[in-house]
Amino acid sequence: MDPAKPSPELLRGLTDEHVLSALMRRRRMTRAELAAETGLSKPTAGESVRRLVELGLVVDTGERSAGGRGRGRVGSYYALAADIGAALAISIAPEGIVVEGVDAYGETQVRAEEMVDRPAGPETVATAVVAAAERARARVEGPVRIAVVSAAGPVDRSTGRLVHVADEPFLIGALDPAEILAPYVSGPVVVDNDVNWAARAELDHHRRHGDPLLRDFAYVFLGEGLGCAIVSDGQVRKGHTGMAGEISHVVTTGRDGRATQLIDVFEQLDVRQPGSTAIDVDRLMAAIADDADDGSAVRRTLGQALGGTLAAVAALADPETVIVGGSWGTHPVVLETIVAAAGELPRPVAVRAAHLTAEPSLTGARAEALSRLRRTIVDAATTSSRDG
DSSP states (O other), X not given: OOTTSOOHHHHHHHHHHHHHHHHHHHSEEOHHHHHHHHTOOHXXXXXXXXXXXXXXXXXXXXXXXXXXXXXXOOOEEEEEOTTSOEEEEEEEETTEEXXXXXXXXXXXXXXXXXXXXXXXXXXXXXXXXXHHHHXXXXXXXXXXXXXXXXXXXXXXXXXXXXXXXXXXXXXXXXXXXXHHHGGGOSSOEEEEEHHHHHHHHHHHHHHHHSOTTOOXXXXXXXXXXXXXXXXETTEEEOOSSSOTTOGGGXXXXXXXXXXXXXXXXXXHTTOBOXXXXXXXXXXXXXXXXXXXXXXXXXXXXXXXXXXXXXXXXXXXXXXXXXXXXXXXXXXXXXXXXXXXXXXTSSSOOEEEEOSOOSSHHHHHHXXXXXXXXXXXXXXXXXXXXXXX
């Protein structure tokens, strides 16, 4: 056999992938429409539809196209099977737990939410995740093939477990999302830090609407917690254990001009939540907006502290730009303060606000869940083509 010639199994797999992808985009199509959409011949598209129907991945909807009187033959409309499967996109954050069920068309079928206390221990969070996952699972059709979790805490890249670090504000101790979600998910559970997912969402936004060439940036998150994601060559860099970008413990300049960890600056400003290292955003914003001398001092302290943090990020990661997100990071006054501080660095770096401000971490997790769900469905078809 000519080694350069693709095998019949490979060709069938590629054909089925094109047909499935077209149905994911367009929801329902006739064989003729599938041929036109994919560039396949009508017989080839029709044979692919037959295979996919036999596999239970595609169904005849029972709907027919208009035909006769010069309109051509009546065609049957095909669509993905209703029970082809779904994915869960999950956010574990101080604001609460969110579990979304996403279908292969990219539609959110269900959204379940649970509140958690602050600070929250692993048992409390696990209970809330299970409650939301149970409600979501009950309302999605077919098997849950994949779950993608965004967690507001450090994630061990080798195990997918959340880990406890000093001064971590929300999850006290370790949490294993894959273990607690196993009863509800038939496939893998993918877990990463919330700031990493937010950075991926920002990167996807740029590719679709902004600058497709932006591939090297630091995403700094300033909210109740602090975080940073390093994007290099279009990929989020996690570090050896998954702790890359944990800026809370970067040594910078504190309120009194002395060296201190960034997270401790907010204790000096008296804007922490009671019994936690989490930042009280409302109190911080009120302090920043104060027109009196106290407000000026707060802004000056933030400028020094964040400027020192950005100096460390710029020196080590060499980003093209720094993108600032989070509940108070995108505030105009804060952003102006950060831009001014960045301009005075030995190696100045461009700074701008994040484009995505509404649930950016969940947006990134949802996009990954959809991508993996679609890939799993396509793999089911192509594997059968090879085996057949």
